[in-house]
Amino acid sequence: MWDFFQTVRHRHSIRRYQTDMPVEPEKLHAILETAVTAPSAGDLQSYRIICVKQPALREELAQAAYGQQFIAEAPVCLVFCSDPERAATAYGDRGRTLFSIQDATIVAAYAQLAVVAAGLGSTWVGRFDELAVAQRLGLEGALRPLALLCIGYPAELPESSHRRRLDEVVTYR
């Protein structure tokens, strides 16, 4: 069992998946239960998570993401959507334009780490046509898809990617 710091360091974007190995429902449930422990503005959880398993729909998501085919290969795709109107009920415009986006992003980040802890891999996908994704998923109201998280058993072991030095990204005052 990895500790938290090892888990974080073992997360790499996975773009090749074992297509014959589905994600066990209990693992998926544990990932989602862990993700929703994330903090949210006013504890409102101003997001919706769409869990896509249907192969035809995953293929459509891959097309909406400009042909990023690994989205169709991974057995599960979680679509994290902000719910601006829910956040607006408590926080007005700041909730609508900022908190709902932060809520949905934080819950997705928690999910991505829970995926590693569950022995699976993922890639966060942000390059997609929002309107096409919203239409294909039949998203109601103002729900805005912000991130796709493809999940499955890895069929590759990527090298660690480069990071900027801490003194380039951290300022002490």
Ligand SMILES: Cc1cc2nc3c(=O)[nH]c(=O)nc-3n(C[C@H](O)[C@H](O)[C@H](O)COP(=O)(O)O)c2cc1C
């Ligand atoms: C906001 C955001 C958008 C991203 N969009 C894509 C994407 O559309 N396609 C993709 O293959 N990877 C995407 N990534 C993954 C990054 O390319 C990846 O996290 C980065 O290169 C660092 O590699 P690592 O995740 O292995 O540490 C995205 C990551 C983030 C946070």
